[in-house]
Amino acid sequence: MENITKDILGLASEGDIDSFEKIYRAACGFVYNVVLRVTGNREDAEEITQDVFLKVYRNLKKFHFSSSFKTWVYRIAVNTALNHHNRELKQQKYQAKIEYDCKTEFNPLMPEDMEDKEKNIRQVDEFLAQLSADQRTCLILRTMEGLSYQEIADVLQININTVRTRLKRAREKLLALREEVIKNELQKSSEIDSY
Template identity: 45%
Template sequence: MDERQLLFKAQEGDIESFENVIVSYQNYIYNVIYRIVGNKEDALDLTQETFIKVFVNIKKFKGKSEFKTWLYRIAVNTSLDFMRKRKGVEEQLHNISDFKTPEDIFDDKMTRDIIMSELNKLKNDYKIAIILRDIEGLTYSEIAEITNSNIGTVKSRISRARSALKENLKKIPGFINIFDERRQL
């Protein structure tokens, strides 16, 4: 059964169809939320909250956009609501490396922590745009739909966010040297 059929059955109240649809998206949604809130436990809770909202509102999904886009919008809005309630929390990314030396792992974690710390200093609109584009790999049109913005605004936010992030990182003593040292190796 394809996704459209599963969605139709889920909208009619078929729990098994809803679960089948959700299973295919749960890792993506968790990763988006995790990158926004920066905490595994909060991301798990917010992922569950997102899917509860989807379940409660699935009948409102009209198919005017892709289901994935609708789902991402709910996840991003749920995350932003949470972040508004919890300002000032530092984000950390988990270690994604399997075959690196302890020094490489430490350098990578420090680099991610610094980048995420600086990313957290950006306005939420900029932060969300960068996460959805550069980390999640969504298209400009998908981001526009998720954020209820036009494509020009999305492109502008991403450009400004990248520039601001780059400028902030330049101000950190020794940070750029990390990249220069790696290029020489």
């Protein structure tokens, strides 16, 4: 997104399609990844990414460089994804997870190392799903997108101390969940050994 200049933004805000296409090409992968990490669903991420760019196009004239363009687009992407995600949770909370599990668990051709990798991915997804949407979003922006606390605060339009609190609670929750899994695995292992 660094190659998006003020000139390109200015032309796009005046309706120049070629300039907006440059913005889209430079930012679409970035937006898609942010949205995917918030929603956890590829199909939804594709649809929401399009919604994000519609919002960017409609609101480009309102962008006045008070923050970076990247931060502005982050904010739109995260808010759009969270709104969609919250609606989806009310309608079909576990549909995406069930579909994913069916695709991976019942594939007899999957090599053992792929099964372990898929199991780990599912476990991370399950852990993330147990966080609040606010905690999950902060954690994703920090660990997967590499944003600083201040950048997260800017993107989400919240106080930096709120970011710190959400991240601390998210990490504590993830640690507790992981400890529970380890405890259960050790218990199963000792039960097997006792036979």
